[in-house]
Amino acid sequence: MRFYEYEAKQLLERHRVPLPKRKLVTDADGAAAAAFDLGGPVVLKSQVLSGGRMKAGGVKFAEGAGQAKQAAAEILKLTINGLTPVGVLVEEQRTIAQEYFAAVTYDGRAKRPVIIFSDMGGIDIEEVAEFHPEHLSRTHFSALHPFSDHIAKQAVAAVGVTGNDLTRLTSIVAALVRIFFDYDMTLAEINPIGRLDDGTIVALDAHMDMEAEARRTHAALLQQLGVPESDNRQARPPTPFEIAAAKVDAADTRGVAGNLTEFDGNLGLIIGAGGGSLTLFDAVRAAGGRPANYCEIGGNPSVAKAAALTKLICQQPKVKKIAVMMNVVSNTRVDIVARGVIKGCIEAGFDPAEKIAIFRIPGSWEEDGFQILKKYGVDYVDRSVSMHEAARRAVAKMGKR
Amino acid sequence: MPAMFIRVDVDPAVQANAALCKQLVEVCPVDIFRPDGEGKVATVEENLDECTLCDLCIQAAPGQVQVIKLYAT
Ligand code: SF4
Numbered sequence: 001m002r003f004y005e006y007e008a009k010q011l012l013e014r015h016r017v018p019l020p021k022r023k024l025v026t027d028a029d030g031a032a033a034a035a036f037d038l039g040g041p042v043v044l045k046s047q048v049l050s051g052g053r054m055k056a057g058g059v060k061f062a063e064g065a066g067q068a069k070q071a072a073a074e075i076l077k078l079t080i081n082g083l084t085p086v087g088v089l090v091e092e093q094r095t096i097a098q099e100y101f102a103a104v105t106y107d108g109r110a111k112r113p114v115i116i117f118s119d120m121g122g123i124d125i126e127e128v129a130e131f132h133p134e135h136l137s138r139t140h141f142s143a144l145h146p147f148s149d150h151i152a153k154q155a156v157a158a159v160g161v162t163g164n165d166l167t168r169l170t171s172i173v174a175a176l177v178r179i180f181f182d183y184d185m186t187l188a189e190i191n192p193i194g195r196l197d198d199g200t201i202v203a204l205d206a207h208m209d210m211e212a213e214a215r216r217t218h219a220a221l222l223q224q225l226g227v228p229e230s231d232n233r234q235a236r237p238p239t240p241f242e243i244a245a246a247k248v249d250a251a252d253t254r255g256v257a258g259n260l261t262e263f264d265g266n267l268g269l270i271i272g273a274g275g276g277s278l279t280l281f282d283a284v285r286a287a288g289g290r291p292a293n294y295c296e297i298g299g300n301p302s303v304a305k306a307a308a309l310t311k312l313i314c315q316q317p318k319v320k321k322i323a324v325m326m327n328v329v330s331n332t333r334v335d336i337v338a339r340g341v342i343k344g345c346i347e348a349g350f351d352p353a354e355k356i357a358i359f360r361i362p363g364s365w366e367e368d369g370f371q372i373l374k375k376y377g378v379d380y381v382d383r384s385v386s387m388h389e390a391a392r393r394a395v396a397k398m399g400k401r
Numbered sequence: 402m403p404a405m406f407i408r409v410d411v412d413p414a415v416q417a418n419a420a421l422c423k424q425l426v427e428v429c430p431v432d433i434f435r436p437d438g439e440g441k442v443a444t445v446e447e448n449l450d451e452c453t454l455c456d457l458c459i460q461a462a463p464g465q466v467q468v469i470k471l472y473a474t
Contacts, residue, residue, distance in 0.1 A: 302431075303406075303450045339406045339450055347402060368454070372406065372472045 001210050001233035004047045006089045007225050008206035011183065015175040018202045022091040031072030032065040034090035041093040042068055046075045046085040049233065056080045061093060082236060099192035101125055102173050104180040107140060113180065115139040115155040115173060121192030135159055149174040168201040169193065183221065184214035241316060245295065248308045255301030257309040265290025267398055268313040268322035270341060272297040276327035276387065283391035289398065292319045300332045306340020307347060314348035314355060321357040323394035328383055334361045334369030342376050353377030357397040360390035404449035406472055409433055412465040416441045421462055428457040
């Protein structure tokens with residue numbers, strides 16, 4: 001779940017990261033008052049869970065209270081990528097001599113956390129990586145051993161930062177790593193970190209994403225930040241399809257059959273098993289397929305639950321066929337899922353033999369599962385067919401796009 | 402929707418044994434048996450397809466309960 005900038009800055013503040021003076025307001029009069037209190041020129045920033053605020057006109061500068069009022073009124077009316085701001089962050093405007101970038105995230109390939117640091121902050125970090133790789137460092141570290149500030153120092157020094165900047169940035173990067181671990185973040189980023197003309201260093205903008213599953217662990221923190229349980233913090237509001245799938249999952253505690261994200265394709269996916277969902281989704285895309293959804297099924301859901309999810313997916317007008325694919329399963333039973341998807345297809349008014357492009361779930365109770373599929377004429381494969389090949393066969397059955 | 406995959410047959414003789422009827426209700430992990438209120442046992446149609454084929458009911462009433470895989474015929 002993503003945090004608004006003003007919330008991310010509260011987390012930074014708890015870890016003593018220096019920040020500009022600021023105030024969150026929800027109306028234009030509040031912005032005028034905040035600008036007056038802060039004194040001098042201010043920057044006003046739309047609080048939306050979206051990038052591209054500057055380009056969209058969601059960041060404005062004001063010399064005083066009058067201009068701040070006008071700017072806030074404009075920002076509050078502005079939707080960015082379909083999102084309405086929850087407020088405007090009014091911050092003192094400072095003169096920046098140098099901008100830096102720091103982020104902590106997981107490197108999936110290295111299977112370790114990584115600090116990404118650059119002395120070219122304020123711009124797209126992918127652009128820095130591509131055109132100025134010498135200005136970017138990647139420093140991996142252990143998620144198991146205690147973190148040492150020396151690692152943060154190495155990350156900063158790797159791009160040639162020395163002296164006071166090195167000392168001050170090291171403590172900011174170390175704080176960022178602690179935030180990353182303490183709050184189960186998937187991303188903790190400050191961009192830019194600014195060195196002001198008086199030499200002080202402050203975090204000017206922050207982006208933080210917390211593992212959605214960690215919400216319960218950090219319920220107290222979220223309460224302190226004023227994040228209600230109902231606020232799911234997705235990049236866009238959930239679609240009716242996604243809401244219905246969440247209801248299916250919540251209605252029955254047995255296993256998982258949900259976590260659905262809607263896409264604009266025509267191949268419905270019922271996928272899962274230990275990271276299998278992501279692999280299979282990618283495999284469908286790599287084969288030229290267009291998924292209608294991502295979802296997760298596993299942990300031995302009941303037949304009724306698997307059937308309800310299947311029925312829901314089959315009922316989407318855009319879904320031409322469905323592909324039921326998982327990695328090799330151990331605690332989820334093949335026969336139970338087979339019963340569920342066949343039942344769901346029939347309940348939705350479709351012939352499973354026609355609607356199911358492929359069923360590829362090998363594992364426990366597969367003999368019974370395959371007997372069921374055979375009886376209903378469903379095309380199924382065992383583990384001798386790879387997940388990628390199964391995805392390719394499903395896509396091939398979709399015919400011309 | 403009627404059960405598509407599993408049928409459970411209970412020998413009428415079971416109904417004369419209230420303790421066994423109670424035991425069937427207790428052993429099934431997916432509530433396929435329910436007490437009928439008169440010391441007898443009834444099967445729950447909407448739960449039949451949830452049968453895990455665990456055989457606990459068969460072990461409780463050997464020869465008197467049959468769990469039939471409709472897809473195996
Ligand atoms: S085999 Fe197990 S799950 Fe099936 S009816 Fe008997 S006790 Fe219930």
